[in-house]
Amino acid sequence: MSGTSAKSVRTRTEPAPVRWLLIIVAFLFLGLFLFVPLAAVFAQALEKGWDAYLVAIREPDALAAVKLTLITAAVSVPVNLVFGVVAAWAIAKFEFRGKQLLITLIDLPFSVSPVISGLIYVLLFGLQGWLGPWLQAHDIKIIFAVPGIVLATVFVTFPFVARELIPLMEAQGKDEEEAAITLGASGFQTFWRVTIPNIKWGLLYGVILCNARAMGEFGAVSVVSGHIRGATNTIPLHVEILYNEYNYAAAFAVASLLALLALVTLVVKSFVEWRMRETS
Amino acid sequence: MSIEIVSVNKQFGSFTALNDVNLTVPSGELTALLGPSGSGKTTLLRIIAGLETPDAGSIRFDGEETTDRHVRERQVGFVFQHYALFRHMTVEENVAFGLTVKPRKERPSKKEVRERVHELLRLVQLEGLADRFPSQLSGGQRQRVALARALAVEPKVLLLDEPFGALDAKVRVELRRWLRRLHDEIHVTSVFVTHDQEEALEVADRIVVMNKGRIEQVGTPAEVYDQPANPFVFDFLGSVNLFHCRSEQGQARAAAPELSMGYVRSHDIEVERRQSDGAVEAEVRHIQAVGPAVRVELLVRGTGKTVEAELSRDGAERLALGLGETVYARPRKMQTFVADYQI
Numbered sequence: 001m002s003g004t005s006a007k008s009v010r011t012r013t014e015p016a017p018v019r020w021l022l023i024i025v026a027f028l029f030l031g032l033f034l035f036v037p038l039a040a041v042f043a044q045a046l047e048k049g050w051d052a053y054l055v056a057i058r059e060p061d062a063l064a065a066v067k068l069t070l071i072t073a074a075v076s077v078p079v080n081l082v083f084g085v086v087a088a089w090a091i092a093k094f095e096f097r098g099k100q101l102l103i104t105l106i107d108l109p110f111s112v113s114p115v116i117s118g119l120i121y122v123l124l125f126g127l128q129g130w131l132g133p134w135l136q137a138h139d140i141k142i143i144f145a146v147p148g149i150v151l152a153t154v155f156v157t158f159p160f161v162a163r164e165l166i167p168l169m170e171a172q173g174k175d176e177e178e179a180a181i182t183l184g185a186s187g188f189q190t191f192w193r194v195t196i197p198n199i200k201w202g203l204l205y206g207v208i209l210c211n212a213r214a215m216g217e218f219g220a221v222s223v224v225s226g227h228i229r230g231a232t233n234t235i236p237l238h239v240e241i242l243y244n245e246y247n248y249a250a251a252f253a254v255a256s257l258l259a260l261l262a263l264v265t266l267v268v269k270s271f272v273e274w275r276m277r278e279t280s
Numbered sequence: 281m282s283i284e285i286v287s288v289n290k291q292f293g294s295f296t297a298l299n300d301v302n303l304t305v306p307s308g309e310l311t312a313l314l315g316p317s318g319s320g321k322t323t324l325l326r327i328i329a330g331l332e333t334p335d336a337g338s339i340r341f342d343g344e345e346t347t348d349r350h351v352r353e354r355q356v357g358f359v360f361q362h363y364a365l366f367r368h369m370t371v372e373e374n375v376a377f378g379l380t381v382k383p384r385k386e387r388p389s390k391k392e393v394r395e396r397v398h399e400l401l402r403l404v405q406l407e408g409l410a411d412r413f414p415s416q417l418s419g420g421q422r423q424r425v426a427l428a429r430a431l432a433v434e435p436k437v438l439l440l441d442e443p444f445g446a447l448d449a450k451v452r453v454e455l456r457r458w459l460r461r462l463h464d465e466i467h468v469t470s471v472f473v474t475h476d477q478e479e480a481l482e483v484a485d486r487i488v489v490m491n492k493g494r495i496e497q498v499g500t501p502a503e504v505y506d507q508p509a510n511p512f513v514f515d516f517l518g519s520v521n522l523f524h525c526r527s528e529q530g531q532a533r534a535a536a537p538e539l540s541m542g543y544v545r546s547h548d549i550e551v552e553r554r555q556s557d558g559a560v561e562a563e564v565r566h567i568q569a570v571g572p573a574v575r576v577e578l579l580v581r582g583t584g585k586t587v588e589a590e591l592s593r594d595g596a597e598r599l600a601l602g603l604g605e606t607v608y609a610r611p612r613k614m615q616t617f618v619a620d621y622q623i
Contacts, residue, residue, distance in 0.1 A: 023605075089476060170354075175360050175362060175364035175367055176364050176365075176367070178351075178358070178360070178376065179358065179360060179365075179366075179429075180330055180366075180381070181331075181351050182329060182351055182354075182356060182357070183350075183381065183430075184330070184359040184378055184381055184382060184429075184433060185377070185381040186381070189381045193377075194366055197369075198367065
């Protein structure tokens with residue numbers, strides 16, 4: 001019995017050497033392109049010692065960059081959380097004209113280069129842009145200021161939550177919501193007690209990815225920021241400036257913060273994925 | 281509570297789901313909406329519940345206009361085909377849901393909710409499973425939880441969408457008998473949708489046969505089975521054999537001499553070795569034992585048509601039929617319709 005099953009396994013899969021070769025190639029590739037650079041970031045960051053590292057990340061401009069990055073994420077993640085849930089709800093639970101268009105539009109930031117996303121805002125809100133003169137007359141600064149950075153980040157990161165929720169909510173259907181309503185629940189009760197518990201892990205997963213991108217976004221933010229030290233630089237922009245000034249140790253020290261964020265994201269993401277499998 | 285459905289129409293794009301449907305569901309009865317898929321039965325059920333809005337027509341509960349009333353206010357219990365249990369809640373929380381979402385003033389105390397839930401779980405025979413999650417239950421148990429949950433809010437009407445559709449054959453039969461007994465106990469006006477004629481015939485007080493968005497016939501199980509209003513109902517409620525009516529069926533000849541066809545159920549065909557009055561000569565083509573019955577396929581000589589006769593095991597053994605033998609088939613009971621319907 002066991003002999004036949006072992007034989008059938010052998011006939012169904014590739015021979016061992018092929019399997020091992022594929023696995024080794026995959027690991028080598030990942031090691032070369034992911035692990036080595038990651039290790040290099042930390043090695044470079046600590047090249048001049050622990051003290052130099054601490055000085056670099058405590059420097060006022062670096063702290064300002066960290067603060068701005070946190071503010072940007074703190075605004076854009078909740079905005080996209082709400083937008084993502086609303087859009088996914090609409091798409092998964094209702095039939096309406098233009099649904100396909102809405103899905104395509106949600107994907108737009110993925111298909112457009114981030115630099116272009118930034119440029120759109122410059123064209124809209126910049127001094128020479130459509131709304132520029134009006135904004136200037138009312139003394140509202142968007143481009144080369146924090147609002148522009150937040151706007152560009154919101155635009156770049158808005159697919160993450162929605163994209164995660166749409167297939168999940170479509171798969172779950174609307175039976176449970178209908179059941180809740182027939183039992184007398186209000187719209188809010190249905191949403192809070194039935195929908196949210198069903199999508200919470202997917203939602204968290206989307207939020208983690210959204211946050212990682214919000215903190216790490218370079219292209220779109222670079223266009224609208226104006227690179228004003230201590231004022232409109234996020235962490236990625238600050239890293240670039242330090243690097244361009246040949247201040248490698250400081251550049252890598254600040255970059256290591258982003259790398260740490262990536263590692264934390266990975267751990268949380270794996271945990272959420274594990275939970276999603278457990279609950280489904 | 282009685283339900284009146286008056287001239288209801290419903291269109292989905294170019295598909296007509298319901299075409300001028302009129303129906304009265306009497307208070308306290310268990311009514312089956314029976315029909316093939318696409319006949320509009322589920323749409324009608326969802327319109328009664330308020331989960332769909334009719335394009336035209338109205339729904340009245342006890343004579344009171346209900347068409348524009350929200351689902352939430354209709355006080356209907358709805359049991360979904362795939363149960364729609366809240367997957368993140370325990371059985372107890374599921375059943376309690378309808379009570380806990382009530383406005384604060386009407387909401388019973390925690391203790392009362394607990395008591396009510398356990399009373400219902402006793403009713404559906406699931407007392408020991410209050411702390412389980414839906415994923416830990418069998419299909420039949422889930423369906424009973426769904427039923428208990430719907431009954432918790434003391435609905436005026438209980439609506440069930442293919443309640444046994446997702447269960448395996450044995451559980452289906454058990455559960456539908458149990459539902460019948462439950463209904464005899466609680467007497468809430470109930471409507472259930474099914475495509476299974478056997479289920480409808482066994483469980484319902486009244487059967488509403490639907491086809492292509494229209495109601496074909498309404499009646500007791502005996503009425504729709506023994507006196508089908510038209511060929512569709514005859515066909516849908518059991519096996520069918522067609523006979524040309526030029527034989528000596530006086531009544532049929534009077535109704536429509538050339539065009540009418542005789543409809544005969546398989547178990548109403550007598551198979552004999554000797555020629556008798558009203559019998560046709562046929563050749564045995566195929567014999568198959570199906571459970572307690574034996575199905576015999578016969579080729580009627582001279583017409584090229586086949587008929588299927590259903591014999592009891594005893595009857596078949598007495599005849600000792602062999603393939604290719606000549607026998608005589610005689611319809612015991614035949615019904616005729618004007619031939620506007622083709623099978």
